[in-house]
Amino acid sequence: MKTKLAASLLLLWLACACALAAAEVTGPSLIPISVSVTGKVQRPGIYTVTTLNRVSDVVDLASKLPSQPVALPAGLPAAQMPTVSQYQVPESIDSTAAQIFSNRNVILTRQGNRVSLDLLKYLRLGDLEQNPFLKDGDVIFVSPALQTVSLQGSFQLPGEYEFRTGDTLGSLLELALGLKPEAALANATLHRYQPGAAEFSKTALDLKGYPKAAETVLETALQPGDRISLPADAEYRKAYKVKVVGKVRLPGQYYVDDKTTLHDLLSLCGGPTREADLNSAFLYNSLVSGTPDPDFERLSKYGYSQMTWLEYSYLRTKTRQLKGKYSVSVSDCWDSQGNQVNHVLRDGDELYVPEQLNGVWVAGQVRNPGLVTWQEGLKWKDYLNAAGGFANNRKAQGTRIIRVHSGNWVKPTDKVAIHPGDIIFVPDKEERYTWDYVKEALTILTQVLTVVVALRTF
Numbered sequence: 001m002k003t004k005l006a007a008s009l010l011l012l013w014l015a016c017a018c019a020l021a022a023a024e025v026t027g028p029s030l031i032p033i034s035v036s037v038t039g040k041v042q043r044p045g046i047y048t049v050t051t052l053n054r055v056s057d058v059v060d061l062a063s064k065l066p067s068q069p070v071a072l073p074a075g076l077p078a079a080q081m082p083t084v085s086q087y088q089v090p091e092s093i094d095s096t097a098a099q100i101f102s103n104r105n106v107i108l109t110r111q112g113n114r115v116s117l118d119l120l121k122y123l124r125l126g127d128l129e130q131n132p133f134l135k136d137g138d139v140i141f142v143s144p145a146l147q148t149v150s151l152q153g154s155f156q157l158p159g160e161y162e163f164r165t166g167d168t169l170g171s172l173l174e175l176a177l178g179l180k181p182e183a184a185l186a187n188a189t190l191h192r193y194q195p196g197a198a199e200f201s202k203t204a205l206d207l208k209g210y211p212k213a214a215e216t217v218l219e220t221a222l223q224p225g226d227r228i229s230l231p232a233d234a235e236y237r238k239a240y241k242v243k244v245v246g247k248v249r250l251p252g253q254y255y256v257d258d259k260t261t262l263h264d265l266l267s268l269c270g271g272p273t274r275e276a277d278l279n280s281a282f283l284y285n286s287l288v289s290g291t292p293d294p295d296f297e298r299l300s301k302y303g304y305s306q307m308t309w310l311e312y313s314y315l316r317t318k319t320r321q322l323k324g325k326y327s328v329s330v331s332d333c334w335d336s337q338g339n340q341v342n343h344v345l346r347d348g349d350e351l352y353v354p355e356q357l358n359g360v361w362v363a364g365q366v367r368n369p370g371l372v373t374w375q376e377g378l379k380w381k382d383y384l385n386a387a388g389g390f391a392n393n394r395k396a397q398g399t400r401i402i403r404v405h406s407g408n409w410v411k412p413t414d415k416v417a418i419h420p421g422d423i424i425f426v427p428d429k430e431e432r433y434t435w436d437y438v439k440e441a442l443t444i445l446t447q448v449l450t451v452v453v454a455l456r457t458f
Contacts, residue, residue, distance in 0.1 A: 037062040039142035054131045056119050102145035104162040109139040124175050147224035154183035154232045163224045170218030182236040191227040244269045246353035247276035260345045263338030277356035278331035280421050287348035288324035320407040362387035364426035365394035374420040380412040398427045
């Protein structure tokens with residue numbers, strides 16, 4: 001009997017303790033309080049929140065546009081308060097897109113006492129002292145960012161930072177989350193404008209050994225308008241990124257140094273497979289290929305009649321040939337084990353090794369266009385006949401051979417050797433209508449009459 005009584009009292013005590021703990025945790029969250037938000041926010045006014053909300057919560061709420069949805073905390077009537085239950089960092093506080101980091105001078109007035117808060121320090125470094133819990137009657141003033149300090153270069157979060165009295169180089173670098181690994185630590189520069197003048201002075205900042213070995217430099221006091229630049233070291237862990245595509249044993253992306261050659265790359269990727277056609281393989285630089293060509297862009301907008309013959313020829317050549325392609329023979333390099341045309345690689349180089357096709361493509365106005373098996377010694381007409389010969393609508397004297405290696409268009413003769421992958425192209429006969437002939441005749445007649453009139457005038 002005594003054992004049962006003791007167990008019952010123990011259970012009763014545990015139940016009371018749990019109830020008190022639950023009331024201690026949930027009680028304050030259900031107490032509504034009113035705070036005022038003024039200053040540089042989208043919607044200044046009085047907001048009803050809870051004692052579990054912090055200053056950043058209500059600043060976020062006041063910074064939202066009217067069209068943005070506002071979530072309500074559980075346990076409170078919707079009519080009582082528009083508050084935030086899922087806090088998101090507002091763009092006005094921390095926006096890498098705008099590159100202006102403000103809300104470092106938020107004034108909290110509580111029972112006549114004014115405290116300046118740095119919300120950015122809370123958001124970046126988790127300093128809870130800069131973001132206290134709210135109390136009933138609090139007044140929050142969000143001041144505009146009138147004075148800034150600029151961090152540009154190899155910082156983790158570069159941009160314009162709102163200036164706060166007492167800022168040092170070290171405190172600002174903490175807000176920027178430090179430096180990037182490639183930062184040139186010995187080449188930082190402080191640009192400081194003279195009061196009331198457009199001139200500025202330059203002060204070298206040696207950040208070698210950052211952060212411990214640069215404590216003296218980090219104590220440098222900042223002023224509004226200061227600009228700190230920190231370049232990147234282009235040689236930091238420098239490596240060229242190259243790529244191999246096609247019929248090799250290990251295709252993919254490789255990191256190489258500035259002494260790696262084409263033969264080295266072929267060895268790295270395991271060499272060509274049995275199906276590879278090294279005679280048609282080529283090496284090109286994707287960075288050069290992607291750079292804009294002002295002349296090509298300009299000429300591509302013109303019609304044929306608006307260009308000179310030379311401009312039109314240049315435009316045709318640019319459309320036929322790959323920009324950035326190296327003039328090297330991949331097969332000679334591989335067969336000679338790097339003793340011939342062993343090109344030194346550069347960043348962005350890409351090697352393409354196609355499959356051995358062993359065919360000639362006969363296209364255009366032939367009876368049976370398609371691939372014809374390549375045979376050494378065959379002439380262009382042999383491939384044409386194998387494709388069924390000319391169709392009725394072909395243009396006389398218009399047949400061309402398109403070279404697989406260069407993209408050049410060659411007029412066919414018996415002396416021109418055909419290589420695997422070449423294209424024999426037979427164009428259509430140009431359609432002409434009666435009105436086309438009439439227009440040409442009128443043009444010629446007009447020119448003749450102009451010449452006759454000019455001769456009679458003299």
